[in-house]
């Protein structure tokens with residue numbers, strides 16, 4: 001990436017421990033992002049080409065981790081593994097696994113009780129998943145993928161997020177982060193609106 005300020009708001013990749021690529025080469029962050037994108041494409045094909053049934057995408061604790069592994073496992077050793085370290089964002093590391101289990105149960109509860117419509121469940125799932133921040137990195141892409149798989153499984157199209165969510169210069173990114181912060185206060189309206197922008 002030529003202008004490093006563009007990624008100021010994203011997790012810095014100065015920590016390349018766990019990088020599965022040949023680390024004797026000086027990869028730029030842009031190149032690593034490209035390898036990640038290539039890896040993520042495999043998961044996109046697996047889950048979004050056809051309607052993913054409950055067997056393929058069960059929305060269980062194990063599957064939530066597996067999805068992260070499938071998205072980042074070619075590039076990072078820690079893919080699909082719950083973080084042990086504290087981050088500036090997310091719940092305390094020792095709470096991650098309990099919080100994910102709670103989220104899995106909540107999704108089931110919302111479905112059974114028809115608490116919310118499909119788009120709102122997708123938005124809440126996305127927000128809670130990224131709020132927990134279970135992994136060292138990739139939480140944003142993983143949580144948006146989760147929501148998209150949920151939408152597709154329930155007969156809707158995936159959300160069209162702006163391609164360049166990594167870039168701070170992107171106006172949509174500011175709106176997106178604002179909507180997530182509103183959701184932190186229980187106000188889901190703006191995030192639901194963004195989530196409803198389907199392909």
Ligand SMILES: Nc1ncnc2c1ncn2[C@@H]1O[C@H](COP(=O)(O)OP(=O)(O)O)[C@@H](O)[C@H]1O
Nearest residue numbers: 009010011130136137138139140141142177180
């Ligand atoms: N204040 C914030 N700044 C940046 N990202 C935030 C903020 N609040 C929540 N997030 C979420 O965290 C994600 C970034 O987490 P990260 O683990 O780096 O994911 P990724 O590597 O996929 O971008 C964002 O895409 C967004 O979903």
Ligand SMILES: [Mg+2]
Nearest residue numbers: 010011137138
């Ligand atoms: Mg990141």
